[in-house]
Amino acid sequence: xxxxxxxxxxLAPADRRKRTGRAHRFxxxxxxTGVHLLAVMFFVSIGTFxxxxxxxxxxxxAVLGPDATPQQYDEVRAELGLDRPLxxxxxxxxGDAVQGDFGSSLRPPVRDVSGIIMSRLPVTLExxxxxxxxxxxxxxxxxxxxxSQSGGPGDQAVSATAYGLISIPNFLAALILIFFxxxxxxxxxxxxxxxxxxxxxxxxxxxxxxxxxxHPEDRLRSMGAGVAGAVAVAGIAGLLFLxxxxxxxQGFVRWTDAxxxxxxxxxxxxxxxxxxxxxxxxxFRVLRNDLVTTLQEDFVLAARARGMPRxxxxxxxxxxxxxxxxxxxxxxxxxxxxxxxxxxxAVFRLPGLGSMMVDAVAANDFRVxxxxxxxxxxxxxxxxxxVDSLYKLLDPRIxxx
Amino acid sequence: xxxxxxxxxxxxxxxxxRRRSFLGGRAGAAALTVASLVALVVGIAGSPLPLxxxxxxxxxxxxxxxxxxxxxxxxxxxxxxxxxxWLAAGWLLLLLLSAVFADLLPLGEASDVSKTLLEPTLVRPxxxxxxxxxxxxxxxxxxxxxxxxxxxxxLVGLGAVAxxxxxxxxxxxxAGFYRRGLDRGVAILSDSMMAFPPLVFLMAMVAVLQPxxxxxxxxxxxxxxxxxxRLVRANTMTLAKRExxxxxxxxxxDDRRILLREILPNVVLPVxxxxxxxxxxxxxxxxxxxxxxxxxxxxxxTWGNLIAAGQSDFDQYPHLVFGPGAVLFxxxxxxxxxxxxxxxxxxxxxx
Numbered sequence: 001x002x003x004x005x006x007x008x009x010x011l012a013p014a015d016r017r018k019r020t021g022r023a024h025r026f027x028x029x030x031x032x033t034g035v036h037l038l039a040v041m042f043f044v045s046i047g048t049f050x051x052x053x054x055x056x057x058x059x060x061x062a063v064l065g066p067d068a069t070p071q072q073y074d075e076v077r078a079e080l081g082l083d084r085p086l087x088x089x090x091x092x093x094x095g096d097a098v099q100g101d102f103g104s105s106l107r108p109p110v111r112d113v114s115g116i117i118m119s120r121l122p123v124t125l126e127x128x129x130x131x132x133x134x135x136x137x138x139x140x141x142x143x144x145x146x147x148s149q150s151g152g153p154g155d156q157a158v159s160a161t162a163y164g165l166i167s168i169p170n171f172l173a174a175l176i177l178i179f180f181x182x183x184x185x186x187x188x189x190x191x192x193x194x195x196x197x198x199x200x201x202x203x204x205x206x207x208x209x210x211x212x213x214x215h216p217e218d219r220l221r222s223m224g225a226g227v228a229g230a231v232a233v234a235g236i237a238g239l240l241f242l243x244x245x246x247x248x249x250q251g252f253v254r255w256t257d258a259x260x261x262x263x264x265x266x267x268x269x270x271x272x273x274x275x276x277x278x279x280x281x282x283x284f285r286v287l288r289n290d291l292v293t294t295l296q297e298d299f300v301l302a303a304r305a306r307g308m309p310r311x312x313x314x315x316x317x318x319x320x321x322x323x324x325x326x327x328x329x330x331x332x333x334x335x336x337x338x339x340x341x342x343x344x345x346a347v348f349r350l351p352g353l354g355s356m357m358v359d360a361v362a363a364n365d366f367r368v369x370x371x372x373x374x375x376x377x378x379x380x381x382x383x384x385x386x387v388d389s390l391y392k393l394l395d396p397r398i399x400x401x
Numbered sequence: 402x403x404x405x406x407x408x409x410x411x412x413x414x415x416x417x418x419r420r421r422s423f424l425g426g427r428a429g430a431a432a433l434t435v436a437s438l439v440a441l442v443v444g445i446a447g448s449p450l451p452l453x454x455x456x457x458x459x460x461x462x463x464x465x466x467x468x469x470x471x472x473x474x475x476x477x478x479x480x481x482x483x484x485x486x487w488l489a490a491g492w493l494l495l496l497l498l499s500a501v502f503a504d505l506l507p508l509g510e511a512s513d514v515s516k517t518l519l520e521p522t523l524v525r526p527x528x529x530x531x532x533x534x535x536x537x538x539x540x541x542x543x544x545x546x547x548x549x550x551x552x553x554x555x556l557v558g559l560g561a562v563a564x565x566x567x568x569x570x571x572x573x574x575x576a577g578f579y580r581r582g583l584d585r586g587v588a589i590l591s592d593s594m595m596a597f598p599p600l601v602f603l604m605a606m607v608a609v610l611q612p613x614x615x616x617x618x619x620x621x622x623x624x625x626x627x628x629x630x631r632l633v634r635a636n637t638m639t640l641a642k643r644e645x646x647x648x649x650x651x652x653x654x655d656d657r658r659i660l661l662r663e664i665l666p667n668v669v670l671p672v673x674x675x676x677x678x679x680x681x682x683x684x685x686x687x688x689x690x691x692x693x694x695x696x697x698x699x700x701x702x703t704w705g706n707l708i709a710a711g712q713s714d715f716d717q718y719p720h721l722v723f724g725p726g727a728v729l730f731x732x733x734x735x736x737x738x739x740x741x742x743x744x745x746x747x748x749x750x751x752x
Contacts, residue, residue: 036588036589036592039589039593040589040592040593040596041596043589043590043593044593044596044597047593047594047597048605051605051606051608051609052609054609054610055609163737164734166737167681167730167733167734167737168730168733169685169688169689169729169730169733170689171688171689171692171693171705171708172708172726172729172730175708175712175715175722175726176723176726179715179716179719179722179723183715183716187453190453191453335598336598338598339598339599339600339601340598340600342598342600342601342604343600343689343692343693346693357601357604358604358693358695360608361604361605361607361608361695362694362695364608366608366609369604369605369608372601373597373601373602373605376597376598376601377596377597377598377601378596380596380597380598381596
């Protein structure tokens with residue numbers, strides 16, 4: 001460092017020039033992204049607005065059906081502004097929408113569309129967020145375990161399961177989970193218990209040969225640690241078996257309304273788990289494949305030659321350089337899950353954005369459909385943009401592109 | 402998406418070493434296959450056993466059967482055979498044939514309730530009876546419903562892919578070839594389309610149009626356009642820089658000839674292999690829409706509305722949901738499997 005100091009002084013002006021150039025380029029990139037994004041949002045808003053123009057016949061009749069009074073028809077026409085020309089209608093609608101006013105619903109009970117959206121957004125975000133957390137919690141340990149014995153029977157079984165899970169449609173996964181968790185809870189409970197015991201026995205069985213190789217003085221301590229771990233796993237399995245919660249088939253308890261916060265978690269567990277299962281399969285595949293590649297690198301071989309334990313190599317050496325694709329996929333998945341939540345909310349009857357859309361589409365309530373589509377797509381675009389810029393900050397390699 | 406679906410490649414020596422090590426050659430493999438198939442049938446049809454046991458037996462049977470068949474086939478052919486792929490392709494062929502010839506098959510009634518007044522209702526599946534997958538609350542045959550539903554799924558899936566590949570392919574070809582302003586405009590448009598989560602976009606379109614097979618096909622075709630634009634544009638851009646394009650330009654070929662005779666034939670192969678995966682996605686989308694009641698309505702059977710209709714009784718009669726559900730899952734799985742395999746054949750680089 002000290003030897004380099006005079007050289008660094010000479011280099012300073014050039015370095016500064018390079019840095020201003022980089023800042024300039026960064027700003028220009030930002031500006032270009034901003035313009036692109038504005039254009040995208042403009043087209044999104046036009047697309048959303050034009051929905052109504054494709055309704056065959058009189059929209060008021062489509063909304064209310066043939067049996068309403070003339071007065072009711074007039075109210076709907078006034079709300080939709082059908083007496084004004086198209087460009088003006090669009091301008092009015094966009095002006096209101098930019099200020100967060102999406103109009104009011106067309107069918108009784110008449111409510112503020114942005115009010116409906118704001119009351120339902122937290123539900124969808126809770127499910128999506130929980131799903132990602134659960135998916136990561138399942139995918140990362142499994143990927144580490146699989147990659148550490150890639151090609152072995154355990155890895156093949158888990159990889160094949162992940163491949164199969166990706167092919168299960170969301171709504172079918174939801175129904176499968178309902179069938180087992182709601183209708184056959186004892187089966188699931190027993191299965192979880194048996195799996196826990198099996199894992200505990202497996203842990204012990206794998207520890208025995210390792211203990212045998214150790215120094216006689218360490219054997220007792222090492223075996224004790226192994227037994228403690230196995231007992232802990234078996235204990236958790238037993239606790240789960242004894243206090244297995246009842247999962248509701250449908251319905252939702254709001255976090256703020258629940259006297260017992262567990263009621264809220266119980267009501268969102270199955271929907272979030274549905275999304276998490278499929279998401280975990282995707283995360284698993286991405287992380288496992290990257291890990292397998294990383295584990296063939298020279299620095300891993302070097303660590304192994306230094307006699308580093310397997311756990312250290314996996315967690316400290318290989319995980320971080322393998323996680324870039326996972327970060328991207330996990331980040332983008334939040335936006336995707338908000339779309340996928342539509343199905344899960346409909347199956348479990350949760351009061352989120354998705355079930356709002358399904359109900360509005362079934363009832364031809366175009367104002368709610370428009371508001372929902374616009375809100376979801378803008379959320380989606382903004383989330384993806386955030387992930388993109390975060391990713392650029394995390395990975396120096398693509399910052400300059 | 403499609404990149405995530407890559408099947409881990411099975412080591413070529415896998416089948417042969419396994420055979421030598423513990424199965425004792427061809428006879429052992431044949432025994433394993435037969436025993437596994439028996440286990441599979443017992444698991445599916447053995448109704449007196451408890452559900453958990455049956456599921457375990459069926460799963461073990463399916464895995465064992467594929468393993469045994471792979472060892473056997475590899476041994477007979479003299480080189481490793483990917484039995485899973487051939488099973489997937491066979492399933493798709495079977496599905497296609499039964500959908501096309503559904504009217505000629507000796508099936509029960511699938512949609513007209515007035516014809517099933519004398520039929521037994523809520524019959525459980527029995528593969529050897531006249532209602533192999535059972536009947537629903539109105540006595541309608543589930544197998545017939547699944548096969549007529551396959552018609553809708555395949556028609557909608559293939560039709561939508563044809564629309565998406567044709568329109569998206571043409572736009573992607575032009576954007577990738579001419580670049581500049583056209584490319585930027587196309588990028589903004591396709592990004593705008595991708596900003597709508599697909600299902601939300603579909604629901605919005607269905608809200609406005611009437612839910613018929615034709616309209617659902619068009620809607621699904623439109624949402625698959627941007628992914629084709631991306632695929633074809635990227636391929637065109639790399640191809641346009643290649644020497645054979647330069648050579649044909651030196652021979653005074655005009656743009657039209659270069660696009661249609663030089664670039665297009667090279668773009669078609671990746672598009673076809675990608676289309677299997679897209680058909681799978683679109684079949685799932687159609688099933689989801691009709692499950693939500695936003696696509697083709699009862700009494701016309703589709704996989705989605707069969708599952709939705711069975712939902713009310715499925716605590717006691719799980720076959721109403723899991724019969725059509727299993728067919729949907731196997732089809733999607735088979736399409737993904739075949740698509741991945743095609744990509745390996747046609748894009749040796751991704752090996």
